[in-house]
Amino acid sequence: MGYAIGVDVGGTFTDVVLRDTSGAISVAKCLSTHYDPIAGILTGVTRVLAGRDPAQVTRVVHATTLATNAVLERKGVRVAFVTTQGFRAAVPLGRYARVEEDRYDLRFTPPPPPVAAGDCFEVVERISARGAVLTPLDPDSVRRAAAAITARGIGSAAVCLLHAYANPAHERRVAEILRETIPAVVTSSETWPELREYERATTTIMSAYIGPLMASYLSRLRERLAGIGIRAPVHVMESSGGVIPAELAARRAVATIESGPAAGVLAAAGAGFADAISFDMGGTTAKTCVVRGGRPEITHEFHVGGKGSFGGRRAGTGVPIKTPAIDLAEVGAGGGSVAWLDPAGALRVGPRSAGSSPGPACYGLGGAEPTVTDANLILGYLSSASIPLSPALADKALDRLASPLGVTREQAAYAVHEIVSASMASAVHVVTVQRGIDPRGFALVASGGAGPMHAARIAARFGITTVVVPAHCGVASAAGLLSGDLSTDRVQSHLDAPDPAALLTTLAEAAATDLAVPLGTPGVRVHRSVDVRFKGQSHDLTVDWSDDRAELESRFHRRYAEVYGITQRGEIELVSYRVRVSVPADPLADTPAANAPAPAPAHHPSAGTASTRTQEPGATRTAGTGARTAERGATRVTTRRAYFPECGGYADVPVHTRRTLATEPDATVEGPAVIEDPESTIVVPPGWAATLTPAQAVHLVRSGR
Template sequence: MTPRREPHRKPRRALRIGVDTGGTFTDFILVEGGRVRVHKVLSTPEDPARAILRGLKELLGDRSASKVDLTHGSTVATNSLLTRRGARTALVTTAGFEDAIEIGRQNRKELYDLAYKRPLALVPRGLRFGVDERLDERGEVLTALDVKALGPIARRLKARGAESVAVCFLHSYANPDHERRAAEALRKAGFLVSASSRVLPEYREYERASTTCVNAYVSPLMSRYLAGLTRKAGLARLRVMQSNGGIISGRTAGEEAVRTILSGPAGGVVGAFEAARGAGFPDAVTFDMGGTSTDVSLLRGRIGFTAETEVAGCPIRVPVIDIHTVGAGGGSIARRDPGGALAVGPESAGADPGPICYGKGREVTVTDANLFLGRLDPARFLGGRMKLDEKGAARGIARLAKELGLSPLAAAEGVLRVANQHMARAIRLISVERGHDPRRFALVAFGGAGGMHACALAHILGIPAVVVPKDPGILSARGMLTADVVKDYGRTVLLPASSARAEALEKLFRPLVERARRELKAEGFPRPAIERMVDMRYQGQSYEITVPLEGRGLRARFDALHQARFGTSNPARAAEAVTLRVRAAGKVQRPPAARAAGGGKDGARARTGHAPMIFEGKKLRGARYERDLLRAGDRFRGPALISEFSATTVLPPGWSCRVDKRGNLICEERT
């Protein structure tokens, strides 16, 4: 069963649920009318649907899911690529180019590693087949497609157990006819087919072939997973978060699964963008620390995008939110490395067995260190639903300390210090190394562990303010309900900038815009917002800059963007319009914005007591606050621990916190 489409209609009294599947927890947010509920369950990585079905049952109780509109951030495509457990995939390409996907660009990630081995090609040599056909760069036929050769190829593919086929012919972006005919023949033979002229009609055959192969590899698994989830849950409608920050129908996600590779992290950035803007910080660094990893992104009044990313050694050329990930999370394992030093991550305890304090783990994690130092309330974790094992965590810290020759206190603080430096390095990568001073940005902290480390990171980087939104552990799921239905389209044109006049561009854009309107109408949005962009470069350059098409002055905007990004421009040099891009968006109804009750003063009504907290080797008396009882206008100082259902926020000594009208915690270091 394929997830079905449901016509767009006026807002009805349906249940809207956002679900984000993480490595440790699966997060839920339910919106019904003006009411919002949040929920968490432990993830089941071997079968993500199990955790979702369990969470839905706990959220809905006896109510049916037949009126549920569910938006899902899924790791299925990512994990199948990382673990190489996707469909058995073949590649049909222009004869003589069968090995292009393995040869690649001849670059190596580890330049000085003499024993470096390139990742294995996604499609093995025995499943790569060449067909006689050839087009030139203008799409003119040099050699007609040998359709008869596809029959024997199909039989050999079946004999070798292929399930899915990627079709990628040279220059098919200029003329898709050969690919369409080949894809049709292979579909009739019983294969699932991804054609590059549909997935990525752009030049650079290696990236196009790689992206198409990834889509062919992950789509069958994704399609089955989404169909099974829809059927088992009995959902009214299923939508899936894409890497570009928009959502698409479950059916489209099953067919174009390559667009969901960074599904979960993208939802977090969308949610953080809305939170930062609402708190008055349009320029911000998003900091999403979960149980397994940390994702960071830079906002400069808008969400940043990149045209290409790489996962498991495979280049993927689809629009994605510009996110950098490091293997440091609450479940990251601390150990003594072969040189005798303390190391943290990238290995994670995940959801099973999890940290020692969860009751089953055996290895010390970042979460265990936080608990040992009094930075987690063992009685308030997940709103008191999950008790933490303090004694077990202390025993684990003591074992690690003995291995390192340190006191337990020094070992626990060392674990957090190492983890914080890993995450600070990631933030420097997206800010300092790109010419941005982090002292000009706020830090938006979310994820289950983000609030525990945010102030320490801000101190390291000189960031002046930390914003912790309401329900930070659920922000990625909330972002998915905030996202619009978005689809991106591209087409390579290779046109001199002098010829890229408004009339000529309008004619070239027309097929993309018509396709965008047609497909968004099928998603239920007859009048989508259309944004046009042009990838441009100076003649002789290898890569481009995406320039918004806003009336006239395209060339001047390109020169200005080039100057801003690289510190140089050359208005006298010839330029080219390389690829046309269209983004179509259908606006969805957003969940109600968070609001905090007013009348706050010093947070006294939310203070539940005091407990020891350890900072820099000193045991201090820290206040404990129940976040749900805080009001707009409340102000207090650290050290303090602020607990809520989905996360905990640590306010170190020397820091102050205020609650704004949306319920955000605004934390600032006192000078």
């Protein structure tokens, strides 16, 4: 076996994880290079290789926000929309909901549609919902549309004909004609053949919108990796938590829109708790997701760029995407989130972030606005040990808030810490309480560079008594990439198909072909499910497939009661059939080699790069102002002043590493305390106790009220 590399490009940091042939993990962390994301990737990969032979890299797995950013920033390619005669206005008219502050705006202006009205074209044809041809396709109408598209200088087309999910013949012929003059053509029957015309159309349009960008980006990434000697296959994390080949990701770019957040959830799912809440806080955003029975919650429709409350997204806002995705709530709250005063003088935090450039004030890169990172540095939760930070610049930034608020600098800093924690707690509320789930029986799994600093405070708000901080938590998304299965999904809408088993087999064979893996190969898994609804209702629920009709109905009735809280009986109908084909990836090796302290990144923001160094046993970490060092056997524990209201303000608290934590009696440390990792910091408030597991995870357990 060779080396496997996971790369996660975030809004502030680019994280790179390498697993070598012994299972040992090495990490590198550097500032993201927004002008050219690949530059930051190459910097991190070069650092993490640390002299190893790049030719021995056998797999590169990548999570990227390229697709999401292209949609949010409207930086995709210009797309023409081709549909059935009489339906060209469906997309320009759209489907908009007035939520939040827009409800009270008498001059509300809907956002622009994904395709302008002038770029929508019709062709003569019509197919029924059962797949019967009502009006034959007129090839001349397609050629006229192709000529008009070419005349407008458009090089990408999205074809979504009415009821093409039931019979794709017309779409395929339209695509053949369009491809004679148009370079990139995407059809709904290839992208996601599912009923509901508007959502199917927007999904196809977004695939055509970002597909050329994704194809170009992945091609350049492969070329530049080859330039440093890495010629291994490149895989991309998809929104549902699977990993697909780069070639498939280029063709089905819409499946990668939630690529980055999905990897962090996989890391939480592997933390050893069947029921867990994933909490991933980076430099720009915080994401939460529920894991039940070891499996993350999956949704088959989400909205990109939509509005909503506290990380939830409301239907009718943003662009609806019908493709499987891990069901996340996301808020603009991260280490780089800017604290500011609104016109009424109230303190707010986020959603705007200082990002990687100029970054928080304490980075010394030119940023002057107060951020969450600056506040945590003032509170003593962070130090300038592994990351050079400037307390003086943080003080100056927070003073800009403290003076207008009439409070001390420390009080302003703790207010920022509390407000951002409350914002992130609201996202946890969305995925648990708001959906009828009691979070008290779950473990909160914290990851990201900033997550473990806030996790215990957030858990306490919900009565959660266990917080888990996995090893390498600061680069959990990149590590999670290496545990993702090579997998892909297929779906087909067909109202009460005459032979469901045959249809599911056909879908499984198509999915296996996507992965270039024969269906009967040992280790290949196929998961089958079906969308079911009561006849007369318009919405359906997804349940696991069963050949036994009575068992299938029973599963649907149970799911219906779970979702809607009522028991109902009646005739059902099957709407859509789904398969997921997976090839297991090698999990992160749970061996002493894998769990030993790996080369740790010493990030220097002023240089914008990451470097690696080996932390020797018993090495003393440089502490912040006023810190002092205490010898404990073969290891050393530092102390420094940190702010805890329960202690009346600042107090001298022990500062551990995972290595020193292991030397404590019974491997337990009572809060208040701080545990520093090379890539993150864990804050243990009063009333909590920290223990180290054999897998090098830190468990925080609430020991008091």
